[in-house]
Amino acid sequence: xxxxxxxxxxxxxxxxxxxxxDDRLATDAGTVLWLSNMHTxxxxxxxxxxxxxxxIEVDTFLAGLDAPPMSELSDDEFYTQLRxxxxxxxxxxxxxxxxxxxxxxxxxxxxxxxxxxxxxTVSDSDIAGRDIDLLYEIGQRNTDAEPVEIQALDHExxxxxxxxxxxxxxxxxxxxLIATVLNGDAPLGVLFSVPHRSALFLHRxxxxxxxxxxWTATATIGEAEDALGGVISRDTYFWYGDTVxxxxxxxxxxxxxxxxxxxxxxxxxxxxxxxxxx
Numbered sequence: 001x002x003x004x005x006x007x008x009x010x011x012x013x014x015x016x017x018x019x020x021x022d023d024r025l026a027t028d029a030g031t032v033l034w035l036s037n038m039h040t041x042x043x044x045x046x047x048x049x050x051x052x053x054x055x056i057e058v059d060t061f062l063a064g065l066d067a068p069p070m071s072e073l074s075d076d077e078f079y080t081q082l083r084x085x086x087x088x089x090x091x092x093x094x095x096x097x098x099x100x101x102x103x104x105x106x107x108x109x110x111x112x113x114x115x116x117x118x119x120x121t122v123s124d125s126d127i128a129g130r131d132i133d134l135l136y137e138i139g140q141r142n143t144d145a146e147p148v149e150i151q152a153l154d155h156e157x158x159x160x161x162x163x164x165x166x167x168x169x170x171x172x173x174x175x176x177l178i179a180t181v182l183n184g185d186a187p188l189g190v191l192f193s194v195p196h197r198s199a200l201f202l203h204r205x206x207x208x209x210x211x212x213x214x215w216t217a218t219a220t221i222g223e224a225e226d227a228l229g230g231v232i233s234r235d236t237y238f239w240y241g242d243t244v245x246x247x248x249x250x251x252x253x254x255x256x257x258x259x260x261x262x263x264x265x266x267x268x269x270x271x272x273x274x275x276x277x278x
Contacts (some may be wrong), residue, residue, distance in 0.1 A: 103242035155212035168194035189240030193220040196227030
């Protein structure tokens with residue numbers, strides 16, 4: 001990667017915060033290139049095909065650099081490229097993201113710029129002077145519209161997947177997700193999980209939840225392994241009335257999952273038990 005960039009006249013060096021497993025390079029201008037995605041995409045590539053694969057990664061990176069800054073975009077262009085992103089907080093300090101909003105369980109909702117070949121993080125300076133509420137509204141609307149494949153699994157579980165980097169971020173608008181996947185029918189709430197950016201599990205709480213909960217918890221751990229772009233969360237959650245509650249405790253040291261039946265989730269299961277058979 002470094003050799004390919006240097007052949008194109010770009011000098012790079014390890015960026016601040018560069019660590020094994022979280023490799024990143026910085027250009028002389030301070031632009032940071034995260035290599036975790038490249039590592040994952042190239043992991044299964046035959047050795048003889050690696051030079052071409054790396055070249056494609058460099059092309060993608062340079063295409064993002066050639067894009068005009070957000071300050072030069074028209075409002076229509078700005079809004080069209082905007083997305084919300086559910087993600088773990090960035091603690092590198094390389095970008096100012098004070099606008100980021102808490103989502104649930106330590107995760108945050110940030111804004112992204114979706115370009116044809118890459119996705120860029122939106123910083124405070126990119127949106128200075130703009131209505132942040134409007135930006136989140138438009139960004140979420142665009143994220144909601146991202147194409148996905150919906151597959152029905154056992155125990156009335158649905159999994160949403162796709163090439164989009166914003167599949168998991170659809171969980172930021174759960175009422176919309178319930179309307180589109182569950183036909184708007186989830187009176188007792190839903191279980192969901194977001195193992196990585198391109199996967200989301202969803203289940204309507206009901207008679208099959210006693211089986212769906214452990215199944216989803218196990219499947220989520222599996223999906224989080226070697227997740228492209230990194231893990232969002234290994235936990236499974238209960239959503240009801242815009243409140244999100246973790247319902248699993250994952251211990252990676254012992255490779256165990258414990259279901260947490262308490263609070264609103266326990267109340268929902270009690271209501272399920274009171275439902276008439278069938």
